Amino acid sequence: MNTWVDIKVYPNKLDPSVMEMCKCELGLTLHDWLTTNVPDYFESDEPLFTVIVNSKILVPENWKTYQFSQNDDVSIIVEPKDPATIAYAVIAIIAVGYAVYTASQIPDNYNSTTPDGSSIYNVNAQGNKPKLMGIIPEGAGRHLIYPDYLTMPRREYIDNEQWLYLMLCVGVGDYEILPEEIFIADTPVSRYTGDVDYQIFRPSENVTSHEAYRNVFTSSEVGSTSGSTGIELKGAVTSSGGNNSTYFYTFINDTLVVYVAEYEPEIGPIRYKTVPPFDVGEILTITGSIEGQNDGYYELLAKSSNGSQVNKVDSQFQDDPTWTEFVTEYDSSAAVDAEERGGDGQFNGPFFACPDGELTDKLWLDFYLPKGLGELDDDGNFLSRSVTVRIEYRAEGAQNWTALPDQVFSNSTNDQLGKTIPFTLPLLMRPEIRVKRVTAASDDTRIYDDVFWTALKAELQSATSYDGLTTIAVKIRGTNALAGSAENKFKVIGTRILPVYENGVWSSPRPTRDIAPFFAHVIRSSGHSDSKIGLQALQTLHPVWHNRNDEFNAVFDSESTMFEVLKRVLAVGFAEPTIDYGQVTPVRDQKRTIYRHMYQPDNYVGMLKRSMKLIDDDEPDGVEVEYFDPVTWKSETILCLLPGDLGLNPEKVRAFGITSRDKAYQFGMRKRRIRRYRRTRFDFKTEMDALNSRYLDFCALADDIPGYEQSGTVVGYEGRSIYVDHIGLEWQNGQSHILALRKPDGTLSGPYNATQGNANNEVIIDADLDFTPVLDGSIEPPLYMFGIKERWCNGVLIRDIKPSSTEQVSVTAELDDDRVYLDDDSLAPAA
Structure with missing residues (x-):
């Protein structure tokens, strides 16, 4: 059995299709219901609406005495105030929420940058990144910042340890960055004693005091920027052959003689002369020749059998039909003609050290020995071993190569080794670089001497200062604790440094989270003078915001207009920007008691129009505010409800610039109350x-x-x-x-x-x-x-x-x- 009666409210007598359904508890009078549910209700000799109960008018004299029963059919109809104009209802049901204007709403989406940058508002995009042709971020108040690359990260071996260099842009302007608020991932750098060296540079300060300032290009042809891959430098091998045989080489005058040794169970080892499946033009590794004097690399010119040469035809080699089988070692007609290519390793490269159109005179080459360097003797002792590497360069378009002093690696350890070799060229050029191993290699399992060329780097033109930007140079030791996060998870918490307009003058710049200083900064940085700022209004509102702890803490990293930015800045202080006599002036929506002007029918032109939004079934029943938590620096939400709200269909808003749960709640409750109570x-x-x-x-x-x-x-x-x-x-x-x-x-x-x-x-x-x-x-x-x-x-x-x-x-x-x-x-x- 129902405990209420339906009341149908018709705001427009001329349009019965528009109706609002309300409920009233049984036993109440109309006067009781109006007093409880209609804030603007008052008793009047000329009521603004007609009440009809069961097809009969309920006269005002009976509103206080007639009690509603279950089967009553109740309608309230707003009466016209003249034949042509409808007077809209003064009835505003307290459970209804509506916002007349949404101009100051914060957009549902946070910043987005093209190209993608290190937006801290997108968890999946957080990190240090290059932003070529992108927007330089600008911070306000106190906020987390992932600085962007000014130069590409580079690595360097120092005393067999790998160090990472980063040159990063914190953002436009000056910032206070405390040592305890500098992090790699979620760990303060202060925990990495001796592993992290950094230096913060203020706008326009010379940055050359830190080695990370250099703008270094790393060739992708040699190794990746992480240094985890590279080119193996191969030398001469001491033995080779198939699974069931071994090749042996010797020379008769200028002819290379190749033998294959096989084992026949009934006969024993037999040696045959043969031509292994080599291709003309192939580089051969020859070892074990007569007294070892012809060891080295050779290029195969031709191969023949029984004195008949076999040449290359259509990229395929066709054996001479007279070749039938292996012959004994005494048959000297089986031979391979070869030309010596040097007695050491093959050159790797050449590779250009810098992009087309760039010049350099400073190079770095990284070498990596993954198994260490040394040799085990029969007693298990680790003996010293040396490997020599040769580096040659020439300018683009030149014919002749110039050799740099040979680099000799010597050690007796099976620990991984790395070394960065810097070179300064005699003049600026676009150099080609090639590298080879001079020392012969060995497949003896007791010898550890593998060498990889992992990086070729060249310094390009480097900036010595950055006007208007706060930068940070970092040098990080590549320990296991840092390896996975150092390169792109370096972050800081910075507080913007700005002057504050107080007592009619600008103060010296200081760290501030206040709204007013950043509001003025946005206008001034857009090229406007102080005459374009409503400084008097700003000076009046600054203590209001400051005493309430209203702050604006955010990072802008996308394009916007000055006015749109100012809307965001002021919204956290319940204010909006206006243009007043040519000045951009903040106006705060706050409780007021002093009326400024008066308007009444004597100075109206035409009639006053009054409109009210009635209930809508789809209206939100609460506000869900998303804000940035100042501890986790991740998005959090809070639900803002008025009595009677269930929060099943809340309006979702993002409080850009708010990093306090209490302030996010105040922000959301103001929006919720505007929807509920500002309806006319x-x-x-x-x-x-x-x-x-x-x-x-x-x-x-x-x-x-x-x-x-x-x-x-x-x-x-x-x-x-x-x-x-x-x-x-x-x-x-x-x-x-x-x-x-x-x-x-x-x-x-x-x-x-x-x-x-x-x-x-x-x-x-x-x-x-x-x-x-x-x-x-x-x-x-x-x-x-x-x-x-x-x-x-x-x-x-x-x-x-x-x-x-x-x-x-x-x-x-x-x-x-x-x-x-x-x-x-x-x-x-x-x-």
Whole structure:
């Protein structure tokens, strides 16, 4: 059995298709329901709506006595105030939420950069990255920053340890970065004693005091930037052959003689002359020749059998048909002709050390010995061993090679070894580099001498300072603890350093998280002078924000307009940017008690239009705010609800610039309360009067609905007695009354407490006027508004002012409600 009755509300009598369904508990009277659920309800001799119960009008005299029963059919119909215009309902059901304007909403998406950068707002994209042709990030307040590469990372071996060099851009401007707020991944660098060396450079400071400043190009042809791959430098091999045989080589004069040794069970070892499956042009490794004097690398020119040479045809080698089988070693007609290519290893390269169009005179070559260097003797002792490497270079287009001094690696260890060899060339060039191993190699398992060429690096033109940027140079030892995260997970927490406008002057720059300094900085950095900033308003609001701990902590790393950035900056302080007489001025949406201007039917052009948004089934029933947690530096959410909200369909907003849970809650509750309580909008026109008002001015607005205020013109005054043109003002017993006057400049005088005078158009105010009325007809006489204290005007916020011609101004205003501000200082509920 239902415990309520449905009430159908029709806001427009001429359009019965528009209806709002409400519920009322059984046994309540209409007066009880209206008092509980309709904030603006008041008793009036001329009700604004008609109540129909079971097809019969319920007269106002019975609203307090008739109790609703289960089967009642109840309708409330708003009546027209004239034949052509519909008066919209004053009924605003308390459970309904609606926001008239969304201009100051924070966009649902955080910054995005093209090309992709190290946006801290995307967990998957966090990290240090190059941003060629991208936006240089700019921080505000205190925030986590993943600095971007200014030069590509490079590695270098120092005393057999690999070190990583990073030159990074923190962002535009100056920052305070504390030692304990510099991290690799999630570990402070202070934990890596001796493993991390860094230096912070302020804007325009010379950076050459740290070796990481160099802009070094690493060739991709030699090894990757991580140094984990490279080119093996191969030397002469001491033995070779198939699975079941071994080749032996010797020379007869200039002819290479090749033997293959096989084992026949009945006969024993037999040696045959043969031509192994070599190709013409192939490089042969020859060892074990007569007394070893012909060891080395050879290029195969031709091969023959029985004295008949076999040449290359269509990239295939066809054996001479006279070749039938292996012959004994005494048959000297089987031979391979070869030409010596040197007695050491083959050159690797050449490779260009720098890109086309670039020049360099400084090179680095990295070499890596993965098994160490040494030799085990028969007793297990590790003996010293040496390997010689030769490096040659030539300028692009040159024919002759120039050899650098041979590099000799010597050691007796099976620990991994690495070495970076720097060279300075005699002049700038685009060099080609080739490298070979001079020392013969061995496949003896007791010898450890593998050598890899892992990197070829060249210094390009390097910047010595960075105007307007804070940079950080880093040198990191490649220990196991750092190997996986050092290159792209270096991060800092920086606090922006800016001057603050206080007491009419700019202070010295200091670390600050305040809203006002960054607001001014955005305008100044866009090329505008102080004359374009509403400094007086900024100076007034700065202590308000500062004392409330309202901060703006964010990183901008995407393109935007100055005005869009200012919207974001001010939103965290419940404010918006406006253009006022050529100045960009902040205006804060805050509780106000002083009316700035007065508007009433005497200075309207046409009629006042009042509209209200009624309930919508799809409206959100709460606000879910996403903000950045200052400990984890990850996104967190908090749900903001009013009594009666279930939070099943919350509006989702992102509080860009907020890094406090309490502030995120206040931000969300302000939005939720605006949706709930700011539901009424007024549209009207004046002549030029409305140009006096500014955005978000708090003004007194008269309505022409019966039962509200009365308005008109002042016709005379004497001391505190004010005489108006309305004979027979409506004085209500037991109520306090208010009189407000309009000054010649449009501002409001008062409001004054008013009592009834002796004359029927006389009002006595409780204080002297703060201006002198002019009643001689030379200017428009003062206008007035009169009514009871709770209902003498509509307190509205001016939302839009647009001149529609040279003689008229269109105005949009929003009915304010003190309940909007009730959670501005509330603490977030426990998580």
